[in-house]
Amino acid sequence: MAYSGAVPDTAARPLDWMDRMACREEDPDMFFAKDRQHEARLICVVRCPVRTECLASVKEAERGAHRDYRDGIVAGLAHNERWRLDVEAIRCKDDTVPLILDGTEPCGTHNALLGHLWRAERIDPECWSAEVRRDRLERATAARTSNPAAAEPAPSEVPLKTAS
Template sequence: MGGYSGQIPDTLGRRLDWQEAAVCGMDPELFFDKDRQHEARTACVTRCPVRPACLAQIKETEQGEHRAHRSGVIAGLTSSERWRFDPTAHSKSDRPVLTVEDGTPCGSYHALVRHLWLGEHVDPKCWSAELARNRLRFVDRHVRRPGPAVVDEPDGPAAREPVAQPPRRPTPPNPGRTPKERHVYQLWTRGLTDLSVARRADLSTLAVRRIREALGLVPNTEPNEGM
């Protein structure tokens, strides 16, 4: 009879086993395409079941790294955003640092990336603003309206100052085309979870989830019945 070998059995979970469930494994090129950063961010935030583990891993592996050594959208953050949030990173002289202590209210770019860097739930107000910003970027890139283009991130000393642009009404997030989609969207903006929306709209939670994902909305994790 053979004695105990002292080796760890192969069935024991390994440290990076969670990577097999990461959404980026389905389409790796998406997350390194600079023209599809919003699409990649949406996939991370709305569909990836292991984003917390991914965020912790990338913070550890990239700590102190130069900007040139980072790439892609990971855990919902671009390489530039991760670099600017890292207080130990090198060569920040050409761009202002992002800090978690900043009190910028929800609905702003800074509030959105702060939520993502801290691994927090992205509230409807911040995600609605992200959808609106992406629509403006699309218009500036493809319709070629006059005036300065809307960039992905604030830049320069006046990063938090409003940029002068010709009068233009921002396009709101997609509220849906059918009465059912509009009803789900309205309930989602009140902070309700998929389950709460399903109960109020007389739909299954699966139907609510499919409609929400089709509209590009992040799931609400805590019901807010009082709103």
């Protein structure tokens, strides 16, 4: 084979990381459905090898935008969470104040999980367990309010069995 003088194209492209996103293989509607937020967050946090690049990209794209211009779960954060964590975001007079996280939030709280996600840190088991408990509580509450007769009782309402 004769030398052609051509050099293979191996240059990195700015958005090459998007080819490796875990969400590419999933149902896109999951990342926008309120009742599937935990499932979407799980894909981002546990399975996505490029969550850091995704977070940097969404931070840049949404910087300063109002919450009405954000949508879905991205890099493990819901649209409202990203808005509250963006100190440059446009806010109306009656909007909530920005959520300032300084890294001192106690692990096992939702704010600590948000801090880990926002700073692209590793999520420790204590914070993730709190997220799982929070999701289960939200699902149980939603089930009780949508169909009170058919919903299972909350764990605190289940009578304890005693040995006879």
